[in-house]
Amino acid sequence: MNDGAKTERVRLSAEDWEDGALALIAEQGVGALAVEALARRLGVTKGSFYWHFRTREALLQAALERWEEYGEREVLAEIDRIADPRKRLPELFRRVAHELQPHRVYAALLKALDHPQVVPVMSRVSQRRMEFLTRMYREAGLEPVVALHRARLTYAAYVGFLQLNFTLGLPRLSHEEFDAYVEHVIGTLTPAKPED
Numbered sequence: 708m709n710d711g712a713k714t715e716r717v718r719l720s721a722e723d724w725e726d727g728a729l730a731l732i733a734e735q736g737v738g739a740l741a742v743e744a745l746a747r748r749l750g751v752t753k754g755s756f757y758w759h760f761r762t763r764e765a766l767l768q769a770a771l772e773r774w775e776e777y778g779e780r781e782v783l784a785e786i787d788r789i790a791d792p793r794k795r796l797p798e799l800f801r802r803v804a805h806e807l808q809p810h811r812v813y814a815a816l817l818k819a820l821d822h823p824q825v826v827p828v829m830s831r832v833s834q835r836r837m838e839f840l841t842r843m844y845r846e847a848g849l850e851p852v853v854a855l856h857r858a859r860l861t862y863a864a865y866v867g868f869l870q871l872n873f874t875l876g877l878p879r880l881s882h883e884e885f886d887a888y889v890e891h892v893i894g895t896l897t898p899a900k901p902e903d
Contacts, residue, residue, distance in 0.1 A: 718751075720759070721769065723749070725770040726770075728740055728769075729773065729774055730808070731745055732770070733811035733812045736815045737767070737815060741763065742763050772828070774828075777809065782806075783835075786802070792847050792848075793848075795843050796847060796896070797893045799843065800892055800896070803865070810872075814869045814873035814874065816829055817829075817866070817869065817870065837859070840861050840862060841854050841858040842854075844857045844858055847897070861896050864892065
């Protein structure tokens with residue numbers, strides 16, 4: 708083994724490859740993920756890749772799981788730590804609204820729902836997000852059926868906005884307009900008071 712190959716393995720971890728894969732997916736879609744192109748982008752040889760992964764599919768699976776775990780650990784878990792259930796939903800909406808990379812990955816995965824590795828991940832993510840939203844609405848005071856309907860409406864609004872924005876390039880909003888839109892979503896979808 709030469710020192711150059713050893714240095715590449717030390718310098719690039721499996722997580723680096725996964726992050727690179729997610730960035731490529733976000734920019735160009737699942738179909739663009741290729742070992743050689745990613746190695747070039749990361750400034751290393753393909754040999755570095757094979758130190759961590761056996762195949763492109765193994766990298767894709769690891770990257771998808773990393774993206775999935777980020778949503779669970781970094782976003783939902785942090786929102787869960789907010790003591791006041793009435794403050795959780797607005798904070799969730801504001802936080803999610805300003806995380807561009809996860810949205811781009813999600814939008815790219817929506818375009819790849821015919822890919823066998825994408826479908827189970829998107830199903831799990833969507834199911835957990837729906838359950839999380841339903842629970843947040845319940846804890847904010849909505850009755851079970853109303854909480855479920857509101858969760859569906861919220862998630863559909865999120866997915867629809869991503870489709871409009873990343874697939875069609877609409878709407879074209881300035882930062883101020885986008886922030887005003889987020890506040891409108893919060894005002895519309897957050898219960899004003901517990902329903903009897």
